[in-house]
Amino acid sequence: MTPRHRRLLDHIRAHGDTSVEELAKLLGVTTQTIRRDIRELEDARLLARYHGGVGIPSTVENIDYDRRRVMDTDAKRRIGQMAAAQVEPGRSLIINIGTTTEEVAKALQQHKGIRVVTNNLNVASLLSGSGEVEVIVAGGLVRKRDRGIVGEATIDFMRQFKVDIGIIGVSGIENDGTLLDYDYREVRVTQAIIEQSREVWLVADHTKFGRHALVRLGNIAQIDKFITDLPVPPEALAAFDAAGVEVLVAPAE
Structure with a gap:
């Protein structure tokens, strides 16, 4: 753009x-x-x-995956690199579906001694080539449009784990801190990831603010760390301050 x-x-x-x-x-x-x-x-x-x-x-249908994958690529890359830089060796993670979380996976390829659980086949493909990263892939229904895995079997699978860090993406953030997405099946998996993570990191670029989607995922108060590319808009600052979430801004090069 x-x-x-x-x-x-x-x-x-x-x-x-x-x-x-x-x-x-x-x-x-x-x-x-x-x-x-x-x-x-x-x-x-x-x-x-x-x-x-x-x-x-529309609030009921997301942008096509192929289009999202090439949108705001520089911002997503910077977010992914900053998020990966926060991950210490020996940590366990769950990474969910999304083009920004895939940038985190790319930046984690050189990490050592980490274990990653994911319901995103793109993340699994990126990390499985690294000899220092162990990858565990969830079972369930594979969505052809983005290779995300969803469904009841995926939720049950996620509940077997308790990881150090859950890294999630969202489709929209409202000014009151409400987190939104389009697919209720994907939302239920992400909610399970939040429950099974000692810390939850949200990775999302600035375009997610004010973007409306159909399904409520949760609230910014459930997030420990928010990694983005621009400062939080003034109209959403009150919700972020009340939640006490740590905000990290990946600067432009």
Whole structure:
């Protein structure tokens, strides 16, 4: 995405449905340019057109995995590297489904003496090639779209473990600290991961703030450490301060 795309999306997430004319004035470009931007972002399912303007997309269906995998890659990479740098040798982890958690897995490939439980076949594939990382893969239903493993068997599997660190991703963070996702089956697995982890680390880039999804996963108060790419927005700071969560910001290079 271009910087203008990001500004456009940030404005809509903060203010809701917005007219083409208002966006053009805000960004200092023509309405034709804004309409072109809107078409590109709508194709990526990052926003939706309504009569007279544009707004946030569906709350019931996530963006395609292949599109998410190439979105904000630099931010996710920095988050993944910072998260991995916090993991000491000899730790046990559970890593769940998500493109940001996969960046954590990439950054963990050189770690020694860690054990990783995961319901993400992409994470398992990334880490299984390292001779110093032991990987345990959950059983259950494999979703073809992203190779995530979900279902009752996955929940039962996760409840066999008590790990040092659970590393999770989410699809949305509301200003009151509510954590959201799209698939209730995935949410139930993530809730089990939270229960079975002595510490819970949330890895998510700034675009997750103000993004709405259908299913409530939990609250920021259940998180011990939040690793992101930009400071927490002012409108969400009260919830984060009340929760006492440690916030780490991965700086741009």
